[in-house]
Amino acid sequence: MTAQLTRRAVLGGAVATAAGAGLLLGAPAASAAPNYSTGTFPTLSPGMTGLSVRALRYLLTHRGHHCGIANTYDTATTSAVRAFQSRRGLPATGTCNDATFRVLIGDLPATHYGETNYFVGGLQTLLIKHGYHMDGTTYFGSKTRRNVWAFQVGHNVGRSDYVSMLAWSSLFGPVSSGPMYPMLQRDTGTAQWSNCGPVAAIVLLIHQGKTPSGWTWDVTTRRTAVENFRYVAMGLAHTAARDAIGTEYPDFVNGFGKYGMSLWHGGIEDTLTQARAGRPSIAGGDVYKMPYAKSVSGPVSHWVTVLGFDGTYYLVADSISATTADYVHRLTATQLRTYAATNPGHPPETAKQNSILLR
Incomplete structure (x- = not known):
């Protein structure tokens, strides 16, 4: 769950608790625009399809x-x-x-x-x-x-x-965004509390219209997709020692590269700018500072997926949310900046370049 290669996933007991087949007709062609509501119905007329x-x-x-x-x-x-x-x-x-x-x-x-x-x-x-x-x-x-x-x-x-x-x-109304599938990192295998990075990546891939390897379109069976991204796409060793360690930017480069996607390394202001343009990113910081219920009891280095902007709030999927808060969160820019201002276990200067963005 951490965003730090040299730190263990659980910091001194910071984690409070351990722990489809269907009619999908193709990924939507999302526009690069914020997700506003549409107050007027479209006109449908004879000859139209869809x-x-x-x-x-x-x-x-x-x-x-x-x-x-x-x-x-x-x-x-x-x-x-x-x-x-x-x-x-x-x-x-x-x-x-x-x-x-x-x-x-x-x-x-x-x-x-x-x-x-x-x-x-x-x-x-x-x-x-x-x-x-x-x-x-x-x-x-x-x-x-x-x-x-x-x-x-x-x-x-x-x-x-x-x-x-x-x-x-x-x-x-028109499709203005890819789908948003928040999911928890608990119950994603032996590396569950180090899996915030792979889970954040899976959420971002789905939002971009890509089907992660092993994904069934059912979050209850997310473990296979998360493990595939960690061990196959990212190429991390499946050992007890490595499972206790989180993921960093080079791991994401490897993982997203398997899906033909390239990344760049920026900061929280880049994340906010990209979100306002309808582009998701992954942001690092101290999840303990997030304003919603979460499964930690102290500072923890972490990754979340910032999926977009609704005109007022930034839309965030967080894998360490409490089970009672397993949904997309609406956060202010100030709340995200506070989250990203420090990253436990990292030098202070890393906060300036603590986001993973799509090219």
Whole structure:
């Protein structure tokens, strides 16, 4: 877990506690832009194709206008939209615009955890569009909830078990980011408390649309992917002595190089600048200074993944978060600077060049 080659992963008891197959249709083509929410629904019209159209057909089916589930805005979809509009006193154009979407979604209770229905099928389809792996069960279970949380936080929508109108419009909106898969380093093998670097790297790879070796799109089976990155991509020895030591910049260069990616070494200000441009990076510092619940009880050198910026906050995945805080965190620039200002076990000057950035 440490970011220091010469320090053991656990500093004097700093760690408080030890410790898919599916319908993914390709990684999203994310734009280099911050993850803002989208307050207006797009207009979907006859002849269009894609996952947004598929999701619309789920919503129409839930409303009793059965038009089948497919990715094309065909005559059946047009007829269903026109019938719904007529029934609700809207102009019967057969084109689904913002006003139609708001009526289609708005007078139902917000889609929420524990439900099974076609609305959830539409939700899962839109999560797939944004790069999240879903199995198309139409059940809003723990996997769907985890992905909803990540999307909500990533688009400046309050993290909730409910899907609000703002979340729906953002889901139907353009892809502005890769998926965010926070995960813990606990239970990732014998090097678990030295694995903050490999876990941070896995999170970044997924966000960039690359599938890490051994990754199953299920964080409960993350160990294989994390160990593959540590021992195969980074090329670290699988021994008790090396497992007790964290990872440094040269290890990341080796690891990301296996995926055709090159890096540069900068500081926290570079991380903040890159995040505002929609580019993720890995930042080092003292995780004990982070403001959320975490599995440490004292200063620890650490790596986190900074995944983006929502217009107000920086979005951070931290593998040493407490199990009760295993989600994407929203931090201020001041909080990240405080985290990166010192790095236990490192000379003070290393704080000036303690971020790992993509070229």
